[in-house]
Amino acid sequence: MAKSVNLIKHSGDVVPFDRKKLIHSLQRARASDVLIQQIVEQVEHQIQDGMTTKKVYQLAFTMLRKKSRVSASRYKLKKALMELGPSGFPFEKLVGELMGREGFSTQVGVIVAGNYVQHEVDVIAQKENVHYMIECKYHSDQGRFCNVKTPLYIHSRFLDVEKQWVRQKGHGAKLHKGGVYTNTRLTTDAIQYGNCVGLLLCSWDHPNGNGLKDRIDKAGLHPLTALTTLTKGEKTKLLDKGIVLCKDIHENPMLLDDMGISRSRQKNILNDSRELCKTHSHGPR
Secondary structure, eight states: OOSOOEEEOTTSOEEEOOHHHHHHHHHHTTOOHHHHHHHHHHHHHHOOTTOBHHHHHHHHHHHHHHHOHHHHHHHTHHHHHHTTOSSSHHHHHHHHHHHHHTTOEEEEEEEEEOSSSEEEEEEEEEETTEEEEEEEEOOSSTTOEEOTHHHHHHHHHHHHHHHHHTTSTTOTTSEEEEEEEESSEEOHHHHHHHHHHTOEEEOSSOSTTSSHHHHHHHHTOOBGGGOSSSOHHHHHHHHHTTOOBHHHHHHOTHHHHHTTOOHHHHHHHHHHHHHHTOOOSSOOO
């Protein structure tokens, strides 16, 4: 591309088109080198100055979906998480499953007694001598950030609960921590405060290399909203039943029968679900 092209982000900020960033996102989706080259060349041919980053994403996604449905599903992970709403419960379930895959025993949506008041806690996670109280901050719209108010609020709740936990039998020597998981991003102040008070922090891209996007891919726990083979209505019906992950469909194919989905479509849905359930112990490529 001979000249630089400026794009408009959701926030309104203007940024130059970044070829390397597009390539990296397609590599994360595990598209082939040949396909990546084709998509990048077509995107560069079609983009114009002043185009939105959302439009560029849609261009790349449409091309990717035509050639590799599974890569397209991985590519749309961020959007797929935002399609879990409007309630935050599916995201809480995903976080519980994620921590369970990482060796924790988990409870989702529990009432916990604090020293002064009761608290509704999104996820309780325990492993060996570690005991976590996790707040899940879910956003269904792009461009939202969790600012410092979130860890401030979570930490104050955690301190109240911790006073009760340390009194429980066998908990005196345990490491108790509060935590925040969000499908969007944390502001610099939120990260700084959270780190200073010892909160467990996990956002879309934090910690670097081990954020939500990395952990979901490594664990093979993609949300069913990532599937390009299900309609929006079918996804909503499954979410309403408490079905959140591709893994749930892969392990319970009768769910698709119950919805009256044809056998030919079921085959594609199950094939894609199986591929998305595969774990990846290393980064892409």
